[in-house]
């Protein structure tokens with residue numbers, strides 16, 4: 001048994017002052033008012049361990065992560081990436097695309113890495129976005145078979161590439177990869193297996209298709225067109241009216257001397273506008289850093305993503321909920337992650353200062369606990 005005291009406690013919903021958390025057997029046993037504790041964290045804030053809803057442990061954040069996949073030692077690099085998240089206070093990651101289902105079985109103990117919720121290889125078309133991860137399936141029957149295979153392998157979520165993406169030669173973010181029949185089939189099979197379905201969708205049409213097909217989360221949701229960014233107010237209103245959760249792709253760590261391609265950089269101001277439109281409409285959102293895909297997206301990026309959204313105009317309290325309790329719900333672990341409350345897993349993060357008045361506090365972790373074990 002262990003007791004921790006901190007001046008502030010964010011429980012996943014609200015901020016409280018001066019609380020003592022009792023941890024027993026890897027779980028939170030009690031949260032009580034001021035009193036003595038084994039560990040006094042002083043003026044720190046205690047939060048639930050953070051949840052990054054979109055990472056790629058198989059990508060090493062190098063200039064060409066796709067080429068690195070074939071280099072020996074991939075499992076070791078994935079374990080290292082997982083550890084970087086944990087050290088940053090991210091105690092749960094959702095891996096939305098690996099090779100050979102490797103993220104499902106990295107063999108890390110609780111104090112060695114975050115809990116990993118993995119999709120395995122994303123379902124994509126032949127030659128489509130991320131086809132080199134091994135998830136190619138064309139037509140309704142093949143898509144159904146692909147989802148069933150993932151369920152048999154024990155994935156936690158099914159990821160479908162609804163539109164093309166950036167990292168794949170010959171794939172275009174503004175173009176659809178699948179028609180409504182295949183998308184409905186994917187969602188239908190995922191739900192039949194008790195799994196949430198995540199749609200990678202950049203374009204307005206892709207987002208609208210994903211919403212109609214019943215996907216549980218829409219990743220990116222950036223309303224990218226061929227040459228610009230064009231948010232569609234009708235689709236945004238429909239997203240806000242639906243139970244769908246939008247996973248905002250946020251967070252960048254500038255790398256000195258590294259140029260972000262102009263065609264991406266030029267879209268940033270409008271992409272920030274889309275985020276503000278989604279937020280103003282009341283869309284339920286979480287954050288996916290897409291860690292690993294580029295040097296500006298290192299593993300453990302989530303605290304930077306929080307700053308990014310606050311700078312974009314989001315209220316810090318909404319963002320903190322998005323990376324704890326709301327994220328846990330979207331990842332279907334809401335009964336044991338994302339909150340500091342009796343019965344929940346003792347995944348905890350202590351940071352210097354109060355992240356509600358200064359979100360950069362999240363980048364100053366003082367202690368991380370995973371299932372009650374100090375990391």
Ligand SMILES: [Zn+2]
Nearest residue numbers: 054056096290
């Ligand atoms: Zn991704």
